[in-house]
Amino acid sequence: MIEISHLTKSYGPLLAVNDISFTVKPGEVLGFLGPNGAGKSTTMKMITGFLTPTSGSVRVCGYDVESQPILAKACMGYLPEGAPSYGEMTVRAFLNFIADIRGLKGDARKRRLDDVIERLQLATVLEQAIETLSKGFKRRVGLAQALLHDPQVLILDEPTDGLDPNQKHQVRTLISEMSKDKIIVISTHILEEVDAVCNRAIIIAGGRLLADDTPQNLARRSPTGRLDEVFREITTGQPVAPQKVAANA
């Protein structure tokens, strides 16, 4: 469970996240949608305990992120925006470091390492320094790091950014495969991704939660049934006339 209540983050007079509350249950894949600067990443940084909220609270797996950060962090896997990792390390050394920190030992450790290396197809680059890898591989190393301890809760900030269409498809398949008993929150501004993997979508803009529904129900709000039009209508606050397709185009 992720329980977020009245979460607010302000930077001086600027309200980056303004009184957001929602709950996510196991089995849900929540798509976090919003224009750039809407507060998606800020919210994720507060869920994962990197940022301290100005007010409000976050509970993950029953642990309050502010007062029991270690227990809460232990049950989460997090892919930060841009998939940062230690560039000078090899993929193998980096994954071993994460396994050490996550307290994985013995057989379980070997099984988990083999599993993420296979799922994210990292076997060919294990001995390479991460900084020499392509953007797609770096992103997959970041995902491997987040999945390594088989966490109950996965927070993925733009997991498919920078991947080519085939890799995007692979990552979406991976997310769908894992979604049965886990809680997965992904942020994205690719709307087709929400259709493809999420069974719930939250739209935020200007730090406020503006919509919370299934992607199908959201799409139905538009006469054309297109999610991108609903998205524009909600986030800009103006009704969007259905696009007319020029006859001779």
Added chain:
Amino acid sequence: MHNVVTIFRREFASYFATPLAFVFIVIFLVLAGLFAFYIGGFYERGQADLAPFFAYHPWLYLFLIPAISMRLWAEERKSGTIELLMTLPVTLWQAVLGKYLAAWAFAGVALALTFPMWITVNYLGDPDNGTILAAYIGSFLTAGGFLAIGVCISAATRNQVIAFIFTVAICFAFLLAGFALVLSLFEGWAPQPIIDAIASLSFLTHFNSISKGVIDLRDLLYFATVIAAWLVANAIVLELKKAD
């Protein structure tokens, strides 16, 4: 403790994954040798001791230690790995200690590699090895003090050059706190007890007294306090600024 060791190992290995370790160690050894032989007059003195070798260590550290410390947090911040590290199940203190101890151990490796000096002086004469050991401890503690200042400054900025310059400036002030250059800034307006307190903060005074061969508890306590104070400041700066 387990997490401190894990972070320490990762950090320590990262020095040797780049040319940084090699460049630092070579420059340190060459400069330490040059100072001892040419400026310190190691041979000309005709004495079997390492005083002219150790006398220049604080000055070498003044520029070389900030070069190690400047990247410690500034780089984590710039590459975004600080977000990864701080969302792993480790406490702020484990991260601060692991990184600091790795940097200090690395400085210790560079210092230990000056052992040919010790062999040379033992070959040439009959030095007081107790004094030499004390001087090594004093040198190591001085490096630790500078590093503690450096990691704290490094946590305050994402720009490594700024971290370097600020660290050199603050280390310089600490080094010379007991000298007229620094004290004259305070004389005339600050009361005498404050001036005395500032004078007692000097790295050089404490380093010199240890390197004479006398390991006084007060000198050890001084270095322990300086290091602890700057590490606490480091943790506070990180807590306040980790997301900037």
